[in-house]
Amino acid sequence: MVQAWKLGRRAAAGRGDGALGSAQRDEDCARLIAGIAREDRAALRALYEATAPKLLGIILRIVGDRGAAEDTLQEVFVRIWQRAGSYDAASGTPLVWLAAIARHRAIDRLRQDRSARVAPLEDGWIERLPDPWDGEADLADRDALVRCLDRVEGPQRECLVLAYCEGWSREELAERHGKPVNTIKTWLRRGLLSLRGCLEAA
Structure with missing residues (x-):
């Protein structure tokens, strides 16, 4: 658990916008996902620290509401906890896998809210x-x-x-x-x- 926590702290300590672009960060996130698959809650907490801002940004662009985006983010990490064992590094980087879960959950959120609509000419x-x-x-x-x-x-x-x-x-x-x-x-x-x-x- 301590090892997983250190990995998450290192993954979160990126430069610039915090993008997890380096091979080392991808490796760290993959290890955290593997820890989550073993039901290591410290690994989940560490992965949250490392990736939550990025995933929240993806969700927010889709749902358009901060409160709804934050709620959806929590649902995303529940899904990550449930599906961590299905992650396959051969299919893409950890961030690509996480972003796909975030996007799909955000789309589901829009469908549940029948009043939600995309307003392309708003919000710059x-x-x-x-x-x-x-x-x-x-x-x-x-x-x-x-x-x-x-x-x-x-x-x-x-x-x-x-x-x-x-x-x-x-x-x-x-x-x-x-x-x-x-x-x-x-x-x-x-x-x-x-x-x-x-x-x-x-």
Whole structure:
């Protein structure tokens, strides 16, 4: 238990934004998850300290409410406690696995709250949206971007915002809309073509 606690403290002591990007941190988190699979509560506490801020940020971007996000975070760690034994390092890094649990639980939270909806033009999402064609430059005329995005059909528009602003996967979008993944791929492709054509004309 002491070893697990030290691992969590070391994983939490990152630099900058605290992202668990290094191989050492991935190894530490994997060890903590293995400890949780053995029902080591100290390992769970240490993993919480190391990853809770990151996971809360993911949840908050989806549910849009701090209180609901904090409640969902607690549910996420209950799920981690229950499913730690299913983690397979060959399928991805610990943070990818944890983030997937957080995203899925947040989506479930939205479904439970029938009044929840995505409001893409609120909360400054426009400043976070990258240029999908060069991946680097900011779009100089964001007013034009807003106008052009308004011309994209509703479901395609929402998928564009969630995919490129919030980092949702095609599978997550398919689950949200009750559509096949190939349909989501088509929506994203058509939405991007429509958006690009409008922006080039502007």
